[in-house]
Amino acid sequence: MSSTLTRTAPPGVAREAAPRRRTRILALPEARWAGLALVLFAAALPLYLVGAPAWVWGPLFAGVYVTGGWEPGWEGLKALRERSLDVDLLMVVAALGAAAIGQVLDGALLIVIFATSGALEAVATARTADSVRGLLDLAPATATRLGDDGGEEVVATERLRVGDVLLVRPGERFGADGRVTEGASDVDQATITGEPLPVAKATGDEVFAGTLNGTGALRVVVERDPSDSVIARIVAMVEEASETKAPTQLFVERIEQRYSLGMVAATLALFVVPPAFGDDLRSALLRAMTFMIVASPCAVVLATMPPLLSAIANAGRHGVLVKSAVVMERLGQVDRVALDKTGTLTEGVPHVTDVRPLAGLSEDELLALAAAAEYSSEHPIARAVVGAARARDLVLPPVSDFVSTPGVGVAAVVDGRPVAVGSPARLADADQVGSPARLAHADHVAELEEKGRTAVVVEVDGVPAGVLGIADRLRPEASGAVAALGELTGAAPVLLTGDNPRAAAHLAREAGITDVRAGLLPQDKADAVTDLQSAGHKVLLVGDGVNDAPALATAHTGIAMGRAGSDLALDTADAVIVRDELDTVPAVVALSRRARRLVVQNLVIATVFITGLVIWDLAGNLPLPLGVAGHEGSTVIVGLNGLRLLTGAAWRRAMRLQAV
Structure with a gap:
C-alpha cells in the first residue's frame, strides 16, 4: 500500500512519564494565612481610603494583623526562647507599634508583604521536595x-x-x-x-x-x-545542594540579627531612659514609637523588591519565569556560563542532515525507500527519516514483511525489493567487506561520523544503496546567545554534555564554543560546575533534563528550558525559559544587572532617609507626622524608581545587551 506523507503523520510512542506528586498550595499553612491576610487587606484598603468609619475597616485590618502576623510572631517568640531575634518578629512588633500610634495602614501593609514572602518560600520548598521525591518514581x-x-x-x-x-x-x-x-x-x-x-x-x-x-x-x-544507583545519587546530590546556604544568605542572616538587636535595644532605651531623668512617660513612648517607625526597614525592603519584582514581571511577559527576587539578583552576579547540549543548545529532536546515495539512486529515491521501510517503526531515527521524506512531499512505495530487530535496524520488502536500514556495524556483511559498494559506503560513514552525525546505512537487494546522516539541530538563535553570554560575562561559555565527544565537538564549533566537556554523567556535570566555582566563578548552568538537575542545583544559578524540560529540572532550576528561546538567557542576565544597579540606588536613598530621620528623632524632637511623611516618602520614591523596569523599553534594551 502506498501512502502520501503530507497526509499521514508517522506513528510515535509517547515517552513514559513519571507520576507527579504535587503538594497542593492551599495545603501549606503559610499560603492559607497569607492568602487570607491579602484578601482582608484588599477589602479594608478602599474603605480606609474613602474615609469610612473606623468601625467598618478596623476589624478588617485587625484580621490582617492576626492572620498574617501570628505565625511569624509565634516563630519569633520561639526563636527568642533560643536567644535568637529575627527580622520577622521585629516586623510584627513594628507593625503593632505603627498601629499603636495610629498608622494602621502602614502596619497592615508590612504584615502582608512579609506573610506573602514567607508563603512563596514555603511553596517553592514544597514543590522542589515533591519533584525530588517524584524522581524516584523513574525507577x-x-x-x-x-x-x-x-x-x-x-x-x-x-x-x-x-x-x-x-x-x-x-x-x-x-x-x-x-x-x-x-x-x-x-x-x-x-x-x-x-x-x-x-x-x-x-x-x-x-x-x-x-x-x-x-x-x-x-x-x-x-x-x-x-x-x-545513578538515579538515587542524583536525588541525594539535589537535596544536598538545595539545603546549602549561599554566602550572601549567611551574611544577610548575620546582619539581620545585629540590626534586630540594635533596634530593639534603642527602642527600649528611648522608652526607659528619659523617664528615669524626669521626662514625661507619654512623650517617651511617643518618641520610642516614632523611632520604631522611622528606623523600621520598610523602606529598605521596598528599596530592594520593586526593581527585582519589576524585572521578574517584565521577564515573565517575555517567556522567562524567574522564581524569586533572590534569583533575579543572583542572575546579575554570574561571570561564567555552562550550557547543556541536547534540548538546550539544540532542538532535542533528531533530523536527517545528509542523504548520500550510491548505486545510481537519486537522493529522493534513496530517502523514499528508507522512509517506506522505517514507516512502521517507533524508533526516533525512523521518525526522523519519515519526517525528512514528508518534508520533500515524497510518495512511499508499497511495503510488506516489515521486521524490526532491536539494536540492528529494520528490514522490509519495498516495492518488491528487500530493503534494510540500520547501524553500519550491525548491517555489515562479511561476504562483501571488500566490495566497491562496501568501501564507498564505509567512506561516507566515516565522514559523517567525523562530523558528529549518526550514520544510518540503507541496503537494497543486500547491497549498500546509500547512507543517511542523522543529527540534532542547533537552535537558530544559539550562536548569537553564546556570543552575547560571552560578552556579558567576559568568558566564553562551557559545553557540558553526556553525548559523545565527536558530536559535541562538531556542534560546539557551530555554536562558537571552544571549551567542550563530553561523555559526562550527571555527577560529572555537577563536578564540572563545582570545579568552575572553586576557581572563583559564579556559574550559570542552562539545561533541560533530569541529568542536568544536580548541576542546576549545584550552580550559583540554574535555568531550565521549559518545553522539553524534565519535571525535576524545572523544579530544581531557579528560572525557566518557557518558550525555549535561548536568546532570552543573556537578556534576563542583562535585565538582572540593571535591577541590581537600581537596588543599590534605592538602598542609598532609603539609608539616607532612615539615617536622617533617626538622627533627627534622637538628637532633636521629630514630630510624628513628619516622621511618618519622611518614612513613607522614601518608600514611594524607591518604589517608583524600581517600577522603571516594568516597561517594554527596558526589555528591548536588555535584548540589545546595552549597558543600562
Missing part, C-alpha cells in the same frame, strides 16, 4: 528477578542485591544499574545522559536504573545496590 517499584533454575520472581526493587539477574521486557524501566548479559535492544537513557537518541545495548553494555527499554528483551546482572 520501577518492582523488577523481575531470575532464579538459578530460570524461574521468574517479581520482587520489590529495594530487595535487589548485587549479582541478581533481571529480565527486562520491552517497554519496561530498569530497576537497578547493571550490565547486559543476554539480548539486544535500544534503551532510552535521556534521563541520565541527555543523549537525544536511544542507545543500542547488547551483551556487556552498561544500563542504568530508571532508563526505558526499547523493543528487545534483556537479561541484566545487577552491579550496584539500588540505594547507590
Whole structure:
C-alpha cells in the first residue's frame, strides 16, 4: 500500500512519564494565612481610603494583623526562647507599634508583604521536595528477578542485591544499574545522559536504573545496590545542594540579627531612659514609637523588591519565569556560563542532515525507500527519516514483511525489493567487506561520523544503496546567545554534555564554543560546575533534563528550558525559559544587572532617609507626622524608581545587551 506523507503523520510512542506528586498550595499553612491576610487587606484598603468609619475597616485590618502576623510572631517568640531575634518578629512588633500610634495602614501593609514572602518560600520548598521525591518514581517499584533454575520472581526493587539477574521486557524501566548479559535492544537513557537518541545495548553494555527499554528483551546482572544507583545519587546530590546556604544568605542572616538587636535595644532605651531623668512617660513612648517607625526597614525592603519584582514581571511577559527576587539578583552576579547540549543548545529532536546515495539512486529515491521501510517503526531515527521524506512531499512505495530487530535496524520488502536500514556495524556483511559498494559506503560513514552525525546505512537487494546522516539541530538563535553570554560575562561559555565527544565537538564549533566537556554523567556535570566555582566563578548552568538537575542545583544559578524540560529540572532550576528561546538567557542576565544597579540606588536613598530621620528623632524632637511623611516618602520614591523596569523599553534594551 502506498501512502502520501503530507497526509499521514508517522506513528510515535509517547515517552513514559513519571507520576507527579504535587503538594497542593492551599495545603501549606503559610499560603492559607497569607492568602487570607491579602484578601482582608484588599477589602479594608478602599474603605480606609474613602474615609469610612473606623468601625467598618478596623476589624478588617485587625484580621490582617492576626492572620498574617501570628505565625511569624509565634516563630519569633520561639526563636527568642533560643536567644535568637529575627527580622520577622521585629516586623510584627513594628507593625503593632505603627498601629499603636495610629498608622494602621502602614502596619497592615508590612504584615502582608512579609506573610506573602514567607508563603512563596514555603511553596517553592514544597514543590522542589515533591519533584525530588517524584524522581524516584523513574525507577520501577518492582523488577523481575531470575532464579538459578530460570524461574521468574517479581520482587520489590529495594530487595535487589548485587549479582541478581533481571529480565527486562520491552517497554519496561530498569530497576537497578547493571550490565547486559543476554539480548539486544535500544534503551532510552535521556534521563541520565541527555543523549537525544536511544542507545543500542547488547551483551556487556552498561544500563542504568530508571532508563526505558526499547523493543528487545534483556537479561541484566545487577552491579550496584539500588540505594547507590545513578538515579538515587542524583536525588541525594539535589537535596544536598538545595539545603546549602549561599554566602550572601549567611551574611544577610548575620546582619539581620545585629540590626534586630540594635533596634530593639534603642527602642527600649528611648522608652526607659528619659523617664528615669524626669521626662514625661507619654512623650517617651511617643518618641520610642516614632523611632520604631522611622528606623523600621520598610523602606529598605521596598528599596530592594520593586526593581527585582519589576524585572521578574517584565521577564515573565517575555517567556522567562524567574522564581524569586533572590534569583533575579543572583542572575546579575554570574561571570561564567555552562550550557547543556541536547534540548538546550539544540532542538532535542533528531533530523536527517545528509542523504548520500550510491548505486545510481537519486537522493529522493534513496530517502523514499528508507522512509517506506522505517514507516512502521517507533524508533526516533525512523521518525526522523519519515519526517525528512514528508518534508520533500515524497510518495512511499508499497511495503510488506516489515521486521524490526532491536539494536540492528529494520528490514522490509519495498516495492518488491528487500530493503534494510540500520547501524553500519550491525548491517555489515562479511561476504562483501571488500566490495566497491562496501568501501564507498564505509567512506561516507566515516565522514559523517567525523562530523558528529549518526550514520544510518540503507541496503537494497543486500547491497549498500546509500547512507543517511542523522543529527540534532542547533537552535537558530544559539550562536548569537553564546556570543552575547560571552560578552556579558567576559568568558566564553562551557559545553557540558553526556553525548559523545565527536558530536559535541562538531556542534560546539557551530555554536562558537571552544571549551567542550563530553561523555559526562550527571555527577560529572555537577563536578564540572563545582570545579568552575572553586576557581572563583559564579556559574550559570542552562539545561533541560533530569541529568542536568544536580548541576542546576549545584550552580550559583540554574535555568531550565521549559518545553522539553524534565519535571525535576524545572523544579530544581531557579528560572525557566518557557518558550525555549535561548536568546532570552543573556537578556534576563542583562535585565538582572540593571535591577541590581537600581537596588543599590534605592538602598542609598532609603539609608539616607532612615539615617536622617533617626538622627533627627534622637538628637532633636521629630514630630510624628513628619516622621511618618519622611518614612513613607522614601518608600514611594524607591518604589517608583524600581517600577522603571516594568516597561517594554527596558526589555528591548536588555535584548540589545546595552549597558543600562
